[in-house]
Amino acid sequence: MKKESFFDKAGTRSVLASLVAILVGMLAGSVIILIVGLTNSSLGIKGAWEGIRLVVAGLFATGRDAAGGLTFGFNSASFGNMLFRAVPLIMTGLSVALGNKAGLFNIGAPGQYLAGTAASLFVSLSVPTSVVPAWLVWLMALLAGMMAGACWGAIPGLLKAYLNINEVLACIMTNWIAANAVTWVFDVSNLKNVLEGTKSGYIYKTSTVLNDVVIDGVRSTVGANIPEGAQVVATRGGVATAKMGLDSIFSGSQVNGGILVAILIAIVIYIILSRTTLGYQLKACGANRYAARYAGIQDKRNIVLTMALAGALAAAGGALYYLSGNTEFFWNTYQSLPAEGFNGIPVALLAINNPLGVVFSAVFMSMLQICGQKLTELTAYNEYITNVIIAVIVYLSAFMLVIKMWIGKLRKGKAVDK
Amino acid sequence: MPFLIRQTLVYAVPLMLVALAGVFAERSGIINLALEGIMIFGAFMGVLFVRTVQEWGWFQPAYDAGNILGLQGFCFLAMLFAAAMGALFSLLLAFAAINLKADQTIGGTALNLLAPAVVLFFIRIIANQNTLNMYKGDAASWFMLKKSMFGYGRKEEMNFLGSTFVDKVYVATYICILVFIVMSIILYKTRFGMRLRSCGENPQASASLGINVVKMRYAGTVISGALAGMGGFVYVLTTANCSANGDVAGFGFLALAVMIFGNWKPLNICLAALLFGLFKCVAASYSTLDINGDGVYLLKNLNINTNIYRMLPYVITLIVLAFTSKSSRAPKAEGIPYDPGKR
Numbered sequence: 204m205k206k207e208s209f210f211d212k213a214g215t216r217s218v219l220a221s222l223v224a225i226l227v228g229m230l231a232g233s234v235i236i237l238i239v240g241l242t243n244s245s246l247g248i249k250g251a252w253e254g255i256r257l258v259v260a261g262l263f264a265t266g267r268d269a270a271g272g273l274t275f276g277f278n279s280a281s282f283g284n285m286l287f288r289a290v291p292l293i294m295t296g297l298s299v300a301l302g303n304k305a306g307l308f309n310i311g312a313p314g315q316y317l318a319g320t321a322a323s324l325f326v327s328l329s330v331p332t333s334v335v336p337a338w339l340v341w342l343m344a345l346l347a348g349m350m351a352g353a354c355w356g357a358i359p360g361l362l363k364a365y366l367n368i369n370e371v372l373a374c375i376m377t378n379w380i381a382a383n384a385v386t387w388v389f390d391v392s393n394l395k396n397v398l399e400g401t402k403s404g405y406i407y408k409t410s411t412v413l414n415d416v417v418i419d420g421v422r423s424t425v426g427a428n429i430p431e432g433a434q435v436v437a438t439r440g441g442v443a444t445a446k447m448g449l450d451s452i453f454s455g456s457q458v459n460g461g462i463l464v465a466i467l468i469a470i471v472i473y474i475i476l477s478r479t480t481l482g483y484q485l486k487a488c489g490a491n492r493y494a495a496r497y498a499g500i501q502d503k504r505n506i507v508l509t510m511a512l513a514g515a516l517a518a519a520g521g522a523l524y525y526l527s528g529n530t531e532f533f534w535n536t537y538q539s540l541p542a543e544g545f546n547g548i549p550v551a552l553l554a555i556n557n558p559l560g561v562v563f564s565a566v567f568m569s570m571l572q573i574c575g576q577k578l579t580e581l582t583a584y585n586e587y588i589t590n591v592i593i594a595v596i597v598y599l600s601a602f603m604l605v606i607k608m609w610i611g612k613l614r615k616g617k618a619v620d621k
Numbered sequence: 622m623p624f625l626i627r628q629t630l631v632y633a634v635p636l637m638l639v640a641l642a643g644v645f646a647e648r649s650g651i652i653n654l655a656l657e658g659i660m661i662f663g664a665f666m667g668v669l670f671v672r673t674v675q676e677w678g679w680f681q682p683a684y685d686a687g688n689i690l691g692l693q694g695f696c697f698l699a700m701l702f703a704a705a706m707g708a709l710f711s712l713l714l715a716f717a718a719i720n721l722k723a724d725q726t727i728g729g730t731a732l733n734l735l736a737p738a739v740v741l742f743f744i745r746i747i748a749n750q751n752t753l754n755m756y757k758g759d760a761a762s763w764f765m766l767k768k769s770m771f772g773y774g775r776k777e778e779m780n781f782l783g784s785t786f787v788d789k790v791y792v793a794t795y796i797c798i799l800v801f802i803v804m805s806i807i808l809y810k811t812r813f814g815m816r817l818r819s820c821g822e823n824p825q826a827s828a829s830l831g832i833n834v835v836k837m838r839y840a841g842t843v844i845s846g847a848l849a850g851m852g853g854f855v856y857v858l859t860t861a862n863c864s865a866n867g868d869v870a871g872f873g874f875l876a877l878a879v880m881i882f883g884n885w886k887p888l889n890i891c892l893a894a895l896l897f898g899l900f901k902c903v904a905a906s907y908s909t910l911d912i913n914g915d916g917v918y919l920l921k922n923l924n925i926n927t928n929i930y931r932m933l934p935y936v937i938t939l940i941v942l943a944f945t946s947k948s949s950r951a952p953k954a955e956g957i958p959y960d961p962g963k964r
Contacts, residue, residue, distance in 0.1 A: 235739075235742070308727075362939070366943050367947065368943060368946045369881070371654065371726060372874065372878055372881070373942070376942075377935075377939070378871070379871045379932065380932045380935045383935075384932060386928050387929065387932075390926065390928065391926070537928060538870060548727075548734075549734075585741075585742060585746070587738050587739075587741040587742035587745060588738075589738075590734065590741075593734060594732075594734035594735035595735070597730060598713070598717065598728065598731035598732070600731075601721075601723035601724050601725075601728040601731055602728075604722075605721045605723070
């Protein structure tokens with residue numbers, strides 16, 4: 204028997220199709236930049252060329268030289284931030300991928316992400332670190348976040364399994380309910396940043412040290428500097444993900460051990476999906492719910508379980524992002540949903556729902572975001588072009604099958620030529 | 622009370638128009654999850670049209686002369702433009718779903734991601750901020766009907782009907798109602814509508830009777846896009862002072878829920894939209910809501926957190942769906958790519 208050639212393997216074709224999607228996405232972004240540049244006299248062809256170079260290689264941009272030209276090189280801050288920003292994307296990507304494997308389109312990741320963010324912020328800023336060690340508070344916060352996300356994700360799961368409500372619609376509704384609920388709980392909480400005047404719209408960073416003190420019989424909260432005559436009742440906060448030496452490799456960036464945690468979780472999900480009964484049952488439900496039921500698999504239980512797991516994963520993304528200790532949560536979020544949640548969709552689609560592939564596609568997405576940031580910093584363009592590119596990629600992944608077929612035809616065409 | 626009815630209509634009318642947009646797509650067999658994105662795109666294009674035409678100064682004489690008809694004509698043109706652009710945008714979905722047999726859910730999601738991205742990209746370049754406003758003036762002074770136009774003085778009150786349906790309303794709202802009625806009749810009482818609906822139930826059978834399924838599905842999706850685009854523009858015109866910021870806060874998805882709740886039928890949708898419009902209206906203006914006109918703000922005095930009111934429309938949607946989903950009957954062939962060889 205003839206050995207199957209490298210290009211005829213299904214896996215290779217899938218990866219090729221993803222690469223085609225990325226390429227076309229980048230091309231579309233470049234074309235928009237070019238058109239805007241040509242019609243805008245202040246940008247011109249030179250501005251457009253700079254924009255295109257930044258879209259493709261923004262990760263390596265280091266600024267502008269004395270003559271005003273763009274300079275490129277290894278930028279450790281950009282690299283580190285790319286890894287840092289990939290963490291929530293890996294988690295929401297895993298969340299969506301897991302849902303897709305089980306035949307459920309989890310567009311509820313933003314709401315689950317918010318639920319996880321809120322729960323972990325509450326735990327990390329409320330549990331006194333003067334009693335419980337900070338690392339344990341960190342762990343408790345992460346687990347609390349995942350629990351909250353699991354509960355939030357289970358709602359559309361239950362609605363889908365027992366009342367046959369379209370999970371997409373249920374997820375969208377729970378997203379907006381989460382956005383309002385999170386705003387509400389933080390609105391009435393005492394975690395709003397009142398110590399720094401300019402940060403009034405934000406929750407404290409988890410790394411902030413808060414001291415509950417009693418001054419002349421009046422209870423209040425102060426920062427690390429304790430005023431004279433005050434009696435400290437409890438100390439809260441001061442919780443942050445360990446850097447694990449990554450900050451010395453990528454100096455000037457926000458990177459921390461969260462990326463390693465995320466990769467570890469991705470590996471665990473990969474093993475669950477490919478090596479356990481649970482994973483097999485989930486995939487069976489995804490392939491054909493009724494056939495799975497006929498084979499003795501409890502399809503309803505599996506739907507709820509999948510959504511709860513997916514919720515926990517997306518929530519862990521929010522928890523890991525804000526537990527880093529150098530990010531602040533804008534709490535008045537009732538009008539907008541976190542983009543990290545929605546971006547889980549393209550991450551999962553690009554990775555063809557493979558948990559290990561998710562790690563790579565998430566890093567790619569966060570690289571695009573860094574490119575967008577550089578575009579805003581260095582040119583008159585703005586970061587939204589990144590979202591255009593991502594949207595084009597999602598659009599193309601809607602007909603991945605057709606693209607794969609085209610790739611197959613190209614191969615066949617060549618074979619005939621020989 | 623007049624305020625409550627007026628505000629409810631402001632939310633309910635775009636909602637039912639966009640829900641009808643969903644019906645047109647799904648009845649032809651295409652799941653249009655992109656309603657939200659199309660609304661965002663239509664809203665942006667409508668506002669851009671208003672802004673650009675204002676910049677050219679075409680309707681400035683009409684404004685200076687207080688020519689109501691001229692200004693309403695201007696508004697109508699903007700609505701048409703938004704509808705045309707919405708139709709154009711929805712072609713992306715139609716092409717992927719019909720010609721490439723793509724996954725319609727993912728295709729719709731792509732459009733939902735694409736619209737805010739493109740819109741914000743251009744808003745930032747045009748306006749150097751994240752909101753695109755009118756070139757000059759505001760929506761109320763340009764497009765709103767006011768009692769002074771009908772000879773009422775500042776102190777005089779119109780009667781109940783007048784203050785509910787004439788004072789401080791946008792003609793655009795009534796145009797939408799008219800469009801809703803006309804389109805519903807087209808869907809149910811014409812040969813075209815009947816053929817379109819048949820493609821959403823059993824496209825192979827329709828094809829055997831000589832109906833061009835591909836054409837019908839294109840028609841359904843494009844009409845859907847036009848209605849959603851128009852709805853998006855009217856929504857931002859009446860609730861956001863004719864400004865676009867790349868967001869309609871899940872309104873397109875609410876419309877989808879209204880469509881399912883309304884069982885894909887125009888009359889039910891109309892009632893469902895009024896219910897949701899009422900909740901949206903309460904959420905938006907509960908603190909100044911004086912229901913029976915005794916000067917007491919009942920809902921404000923209940924002292925419930927704002928965010929509870931804000932999440933109400935979405936919670937109600939879920940509850941209503943939970944109760945109605947068992948009896949709802951979606952078009953049979955929706956979401957399934959048309960395959961002529963399938964039996």
